[in-house]
Structures are given as structure tokens and as C-alpha cells.
Amino acid sequence: QQQVKQSPQSLIVQKGGISIINCAYENTAFDYFPWYQQFPGKGPALLIAIRPDVSEKKEGRFTISFNKSAKQFSLHIMDSQPGDSATYFCAASKGNQAGTALIFGKGTTLSVSS
């Protein structure tokens, strides 16, 4: 049973465009939703995260939009750049204490063409 569903599997965006990746979850007990970025051959790194008490969080060109009633959240990358080409994973967990297991989506491979 996949608890976090991520789409699309792959995405091609032109330089300067907006990249949008969507995730949906089932478990209403989830209350922490991070996004991780992974470059080929490297480990993932935290990009941005949100708690369900806010509907949007922005950090530079990256924005998380959160819809609690729909149990959906999305990552928007504004003014996409070739350096943003990577695999992006959404995740969810119950709580945000150390030792809390994260449930990851299957990932979206983003290619930004110049």
C-alpha cells in the first residue's frame, strides 16, 4: 500500500518555466511534509518542508502548497534553471521528532532544458 503518491514520474520544463510536482497522502495522522532533492549518484538533501497549519511556504524559488482537506501538497519551482535538474521526492511523517520514519513518494525526475 503506497501511503504517499507522487506525480508525474518525469517532467521536462524549459528554462525559466514553472515546474510543478504533486503528492497525495492517505493517512490523516501525517503532520510533516518535506521535499528532498537528489542529484545523480548523491544522497538526497532536504529542500523545503511544511506543517499542515499553513497552506503555503516559500523559500526563494521553491514553494510548497498544502491542501489539508484534499490531502494533497505540491512543490512549485519558479524560474526553473538547468541546475534544478534532479530527482525530487516528497515525504510525510507523523511528527517531526528525530527517529520518526519518513514515508517517501516514488520520485519525480525533472529535466530543465536550456
Added chain:
Amino acid sequence: DGGITQSPKYLFRKEGQNVTLSCEQNLNHDAMYWYRQDPGQGLRLIYYSQIVNDFQKGDIAEGYSVSREKKESFPLTVTSAQKNPTAFYLCASSSSGSPYNEQFFGPGTRLTVL
């Protein structure tokens, strides 16, 4: 230079052999994790440990074993009971002082069974 180290980077194993993957962190983090990554499957949790001498099974623990004798070390043994061990293995850690349970990942070990 703080971080997580995994060794070796590439590992080849014959069928029927056990193999141990190393993970060391000097971030003074309490919690450590092992994930398995397969193409198109995202990250799946194998084992995690919140404190020394304690660990819990993740979603796909069968065929794997771990130990946590020291805070900075969390080795993973892939046993011959693991039916399909060829994958990219990622170790991560997180601090109880982090507001977002940010998990820091190592560079990974790519295991190939011959």
C-alpha cells in the same frame, strides 16, 4: 568536516554471501536510518535507530540486520536471505534538536550481486 560517510561506494557480492555496509556520522545525531533505493521506487525504509542499542524494523527489513553499538555508527548487513539485494543503499541521520527532523543523507553504497 562534519557529515555522513558510507563505505564502500561500490560493492559486489556473490549470491549466498553476507555483506556489511558501513555508515558513520560525526554530526552527534541521535537517530540513524537505512534506506534502499531502486529505480522508480523511491526510498524505502529498512531499519532505523533512535538511540544506541535500540533499533526498529522499517517496511522492508526482511533479509537485513543492523546494530547500533556506538552513537556514530550504524552498519547494515545484507544477508543471503535477501532475495533481491542489488540496489542503492542510503544511510541517514537526524538530530533530536532539529525542528524539522531533517534527515542528512550519506553518499550511498551501490551493491551489485553477481
